[in-house]
Amino acid sequence: MTMRAHPLDRPIWHSLTGAHAPLALGDDRARRYQPAVHFFAATPDDSPASRAALARLMPSDGTLGLLQADAIAAPPGTQVRSCATINQMVLTALTSDGAPIEFLELTDTDAPDMLALATLTAPGPFFPETHRLGAFIGIRHDGQLIAMAGERTRPTAFTEVSAVCTHPDHRGRGYARALMHIVIARILARGEAAFLHVYASNTGAIALYEALGFRFRREMIYTILERA
Known part of the structure; x- marks a missing residue:
């Protein structure tokens, strides 16, 4: 049996698909907040399809912020500007x-x-x-x-x-x-x-x-x- 992931391991995704869905852009593979609200984005998993969807949400002259339990490889066409460990x-x-x-x-x-x-x-x-x-x-x-x-x-x-x-x-x-x-x-x-x-x-x-x-x-x- 596969254990269900804790919502706090991907807090942004569970927020964008829950209480903050009205503030979200994207689809079931990747979502981000409306740019004026925040630059946070997230995916439900780190599959190639999700990473590709995340890349489509990347602004041409801006950044996206990710916060999750595990590191994610940069989606196609993007690169990591910074990466840090933070305590929850x-x-x-x-x-x-x-x-x-x-x-x-x-x-x-x-x-x-x-x-x-x-x-x-x-x-x-x-x-x-x-x-x-x-x-x-x-x-x-x-x-x-x-x-x-x-x-x-x-x-x-x-x-x-x-x-x-x-x-x-x-x-x-x-x-x-x-x-x-x-x-x-x-x-x-x-x-x-x-x-x-x-x-x-x-x-x-x-x-x-x-x-x-x-x-x-x-x-x-x-x-x-x-x-x-």
């Missing part, structure tokens, strides 16, 4: 109490400020319409968006916590922890499990995530493809 962590229990904090529900009108903050702090790939992936919350100070956190991929029964960032001038005040706690509590209230990705070298972030109740699940391969 899953929440086992929300162990930290959330400190009271005033926050805002971020909407389409906040999109330019969200993109600006993400561009400044680099929490991960963020595009003009990345906020469409899920609910985002933030903190403003004197009208400026200074911290935010939200949701990214949504594979079966899971939601990824992402875009956790704080403006450099406002760090050290517990904003990231407080916002993450709210995002996670909402995910759990929906009956889903929370997970995230982090570079192993980012020990400060890992310490925060562990304090919140996240534990290492497995290493993932993060690959960026470009035209050959």
Whole structure:
């Protein structure tokens, strides 16, 4: 009997064929997010047919990002720009109490400020319409968006916590922890499990995530493809 693969081994594929299907381009062999939303793409397997379909989704002057448990050979006509190992962590229990904090529900009108903050702090790939992936919350100070956190991929029964960032001038005040706690509590209230990705070298972030109740699940391969 063949064991069924865990949805978190290919979180992007299970998101693009599930909760985020309305944001997807492609077919049953390969899918990607609409370019304004994200550059993530995925396939159900690493067969030649799937890799060929993935190549057809490659923009002529851009890149595609892949995140899965196993490395994938570059599809025809593409090449690997970068490849890195990244840790996947899953929440086992929300162990930290959330400190009271005033926050805002971020909407389409906040999109330019969200993109600006993400561009400044680099929490991960963020595009003009990345906020469409899920609910985002933030903190403003004197009208400026200074911290935010939200949701990214949504594979079966899971939601990824992402875009956790704080403006450099406002760090050290517990904003990231407080916002993450709210995002996670909402995910759990929906009956889903929370997970995230982090570079192993980012020990400060890992310490925060562990304090919140996240534990290492497995290493993932993060690959960026470009035209050959």
